[in-house]
Amino acid sequence: AKVLVTGANGYIAIWVVRLLLEQGYSVRGTVRSAGKGEYLTEYFGKLGFGDKLEIVVVEDITKEGAFDQAVQGVDAIEHTASPFITSLVNLSDFVDPAVRGTVGVLQSAIKHAPNVKRIVITSSCGAVMAPPPQPTIFSETDWNTSSQMDIDKNGVNADPLSKYRVSKTLAEKAAWEFYEKHKGSIGWELVVINPPFVFGPPIQEITGGPESLNTSLKPFYDILVGDGPKTEKLLSTSNSWVDVRDTALSHILAIQKEAAAGERIIVCGGAYLWQEWFDAANTIQPYPLPNHPPAKGMPGITAPYVIQYNTAKADKLLGIRYKTKAETIRDTLEIFAAKGW
Template identity: 30%
Template sequence: MAPHVLLTGGNGFIGSHVLAQLLDYGCTVCCAVRTQEKGDKILRDFAAQQSQISIRIVPDIVAPGAYHTAVQGTPAFDTVYHTASPFTYNNVGSNVEFVKPAIKGTLNLLQAVKDNAPSVKRVIWTGSCASVIDYDNLVSDPPRVYTEADWNPITWEEAVHGDPSKAYRASKLLAEREAWKFMKEEQPSFDLVTLSPPATFGPLRHSITSVRDLNESNSRLWRFCFNSTKDAPVPYMPVHTYVDVRDLAAAQLKAMTVPEAGNQRFIVCARQFDFQDVCDILRSNFGELGERTPLGKPGTRSLPDGAYSIDNSKVKQFLGAEFRSLEGTVLDVARYMLDLERKEKQAHTIY
């Protein structure tokens, strides 16, 4: 019998790709979302597989007992995926609003599974390389190579009083730290797998109607490389590594099916990337971007000397992870974004 899975955040960028992987694998999936509207949208986006999907409403993931009912499935759940913790700077009110839901939402879910879902064998938590990388020291001699043994040294004080990017990084760090602390202290019957991706690019699986609704990583790609000018400087972003969302979702599925993945921490990263490479790929393949994409210095490296990288050998060894080329990812996301832009312009013309 195919697994019965509870998935949080199935309406989001990463979560919708995870949902697609689970459905194609044959799972039945209960999606825990904040509103019925979000649940209805999932059902529309996955219309051909609606019979495999059910919806549970969890209005406030930080409320006491938020998930206690949601984790009680019929049939009982085998696996729980936690991807809910959106990354967008557009709608955050304060730094605490970034940090609190990530930590409390994670602990609420783990506690609910421990107390109310004895059938669950594994919880799979999606975090971020923000919990791994020290963003205050991006360049070093020799260049630093990060592994799963590394943790971002950011503090609570920096998170609360720093800029929103520090709050985001701390939210991922502290939520993952608390998750592993919970596992050590509570000794639940299930095991835990954490997956930490860097910048995550790729076409969306869930439907949106405007480039303004892109996830943060894709939105930066759009602003810097698609919606700029030929003479603009090639952008620099402190995240020097990336993964294609489809490869991340494939690793998420393996995190459920590979027994040896239990109680392991994984960085799911393809390789370093360079915005000059991205611009070169776009300008070589899309003539319409000639005046919109920075020219820079084609064929050169825009990353600073000593830029960090990530060792992805563990996720390859344990989960058999495979990664698309940067060119493949950029071409696919470019086709998606340009098509989205065309449809948005057509809609505005009609109305």
């Protein structure tokens, strides 16, 4: 079977491509320029998958019919391409590619991909919630209405993630609306995956130093390896996370598991305090970055987990054994070490 992966050069997507190839699928990956495909061709060529991977350029995913060619002949689609960088200024810089890209993939599939059975959209826990004032356990029934309110009240750039969260919310809503409207006349089912912060080994092309890491890994590096703050406030700050390999696996299972059809699924490995990542780092023997021995932080510090997720649905439908903090941080630091950081 052949699977289309959009934004194939991204942090999460390259793992999706890798797991698909390892499981025997053929993959067509889209990138925004030919140059961004070269690393993929080389990386997967070295792993022996050269003849199973095809790269196509989709320069502008907001254009009408952008994916009309790319979807032809595929059996499933994993749509991951969407802006997740904090430097974009305007709300539309996020919303246009997120919404038009998502609806565009679905439209192209209806017109040009008669064999498609599943379409998986990478949404986000940013479409589920914005950080709440009180400790809260969220589930798939929750939708983020606070980020738009934050923008209305405090301006578009007050919280750097609000624009991003709004774009993910609108894109996911648009996907479900489109699906509900066309359900009766199409041969495929929609599955939406909602990850919280994704950490774990980066295998994508990294063109510079740690500052050029993707948005979720950059603070992970800064705090745990770099000069990022190690104050009591930071160490007791909490959130939820999932390993990038588990995130990718959920995308594969989403096209394989019958029961996932038509479902919105939160995939989450658990909650963390930053202190717990320091604790995990201090258990690794030998430590992979001898020039940056791990800080101790403030062992024993406690604070409530403010953002947690009920993962019963993913457990039932996908059944992933999530990586632990110790596994994730060890494998991530090994990649940093291989880069000489």
